[in-house]
Amino acid sequence: MQRVDLEIEDIAFGGAGVGRLNGKTIFVPLTIDGERITARVVREKKQFAEAELEEVVDAAPRRAQPACPYFGRCGGCSYQHISYEHQLELKHRQVEQILRRIGGIAHPPMQPIIPSPKPYGYRNRVTVHAEDGVIGYYRRNAHRLIDVACCPIADPEVNRALAELRSRNPRNGHYTLRANEGPRVFAQTNDEVAQAMALLVTQLLRDGDELLIDAYCGAGFFAKRLINRFDRVLGIEWDRHAIAAAQRTAIAKETYIAGDVDEAFAAQMARCDPARTTVIVDPPAAGLGVRTRRALLDRPPHTLVYVSCDPATLARDIRELQQQFELLSVTPLDMFPQTAEIECVAHLKAKPDV
Ligand SMILES: C[S@@+](CC[C@H](N)C(=O)[O-])C[C@H]1O[C@@H](n2cnc3c(N)ncnc32)[C@H](O)[C@@H]1O
Structure with a gap:
């Protein structure tokens, strides 16, 4: 597939960086507006293309160190590579644009x-999936699981429940782990x-x-x-x-x-x-x-x-x-x-x- 050099202009709702090549929009996850990158085109449509990041040539000053070892492979988070302050600016701008x-x-x-007072450790519940000994979330862009021992956006209480679930070798299925007791109904x-x-x-x-x-x-x-x-x-x-x-x-x-x-x-x-x-x-x-x-x-x-x-x-x-x-x-x-x-x-x- 084609390799491209791009300048990322914006981040679209959904999380992918937006670059342009010969008038065509190219979406590249895990990039930040203001960065120069190289990417590999993985899907080509009439109006736009999707590409995977190969190298950040010129990193944005708002690039941050992800707290999670699974970031980039796990389908849950899209923005751990971006400073929290810039995440807030992006979300505000995306709502206005939409x-x-x-x-x-x-x-x-x-x-x-x-803003959230806690940029990490805030989720009071998560749903993980178990399949043939793998316990975790779905991968980014794939219907396959990634094994997750700890989820940094989840409350420590939820992570304790995850460790406990993992220790008892659960059967295949979906498990919702919660920080709080309460009825099993929708809660913020x-x-x-x-x-x-x-x-x-x-x-x-x-x-x-x-x-x-x-x-x-x-x-x-x-x-x-x-x-x-x-x-x-x-x-x-x-x-x-x-x-x-x-x-x-x-x-x-x-x-x-x-x-x-x-x-x-x-x-x-x-x-x-x-x-x-x-x-x-x-x-x-x-x-x-x-x-x-x-x-x-x-x-x-x-x-x-x-x-x-x-x-x-x-x-x-x-x-x-x-x-x-x-x-x-x-x-x-x-x-x-x-x-x-x-x-x-x-x-x-x-x-x-x-
Ligand atoms: C985003 S949640 C909000 C719940 C509540 N306002 C809260 O803050 O806890 C949406 C709720 O709508 C319910 N729901 C979804 N579609 C519905 C429908 N067509 N009629 C009635 N309830 C619906 C779901 O069961 C869920 O509890």
């Missing part, structure tokens, strides 16, 4: 990114950034609303923290174990519905006074379902807070929601340092009736 490109927003109302992965996110959402809300609808509520992460700000809260979530966990500690003004948001949300919106309702949505990476988007456009709640783990689907959804909502702010949060993933909180307000 909102422009996919969301069609000329001037995205970006707020500063909220980085405790400190999750707390910062909850505080941010609290600050975005206005007082005096009657109802909070927490859609994709899990075990009520937002609903339970915000209960004092509303006359009643309603959570919707399809994981029955999460709903049961939410119900266990519910007080009279909390209601939780087990079901598909795309089916249940519209009926709840139809029953409420949108002018006195706040909606929080925290969907999976696929973003909002079509019927949920339509329900928001049919009866726009006064305040909409969109918590997203995928800036591309966030931008797609905001593009449509702008028919009825004004986008007030977007705050990226670094929930997943060393990886290419980005969490965002977008604050939208219903446009006044015309």
Whole structure:
């Protein structure tokens, strides 16, 4: 395959460095903007090519020493070779670019990114896979496992659980290892950034609303923290174990519905006074379902807070929601340092009736 000399201009969402050769974009993982490198093209498409780094000819000053011996081979992290400060700059810029490109927003109302107090040792749970004595994660670009004795982005408690799992020669399968006891339902992965996110959402809300609808509520992460700000809260979530966990500690003004948001949300919106309702949505990476988007456009709640783990689907959804909502702010949060993933909180307000 062809060897190329490149100057890396940027880092795309997903983590690969971006270079250009004869007008064609070439993506090279494990590089940094500002570097001169040589790479080997491994996949050639009409519009772009993918290449593997061979040598860093001129290293960027932001190049850092990875803390993990598996970095580069393991599929989990993409950014350990980049200083933490520059990771934050990149993620902020990537969100802004995606909102422009996919969301069609000329001037995205970006707020500063909220960093993780712990750049390593922050993950309160990991899922490892065991296959024929190999216990670890999938390799970068391959459906094969890499044997992992210790994961530096995981909490020390999780690493103790990993050592214990490895010592008992587990059967083939998937194992989720956790730092905290608690119900086996979705929980935010980085405790400190999750707390910062909850505080941010609290600050975005206005007082005096009657109802909070927490859609994709899990075990009520937002609903339970915000209960004092509303006359009643309603959570919707399809994981029955999460709903049961939410119900266990519910007080009279909390209601939780087990079901598909795309089916249940519209009926709840139809029953409420949108002018006195706040909606929080925290969907999976696929973003909002079509019927949920339509329900928001049919009866726009006064305040909409969109918590997203995928800036591309966030931008797609905001593009449509702008028919009825004004986008007030977007705050990226670094929930997943060393990886290419980005969490965002977008604050939208219903446009006044015309
Ligand atoms: C990103 S998590 C957020 C959970 C919660 N807000 C939290 O912070 O813990 C997304 C949640 O949506 C749920 N979910 C995904 N698709 C759904 C759907 N179509 N209807 C209802 N719940 C859904 C998942 O089970 C998961 O609990």
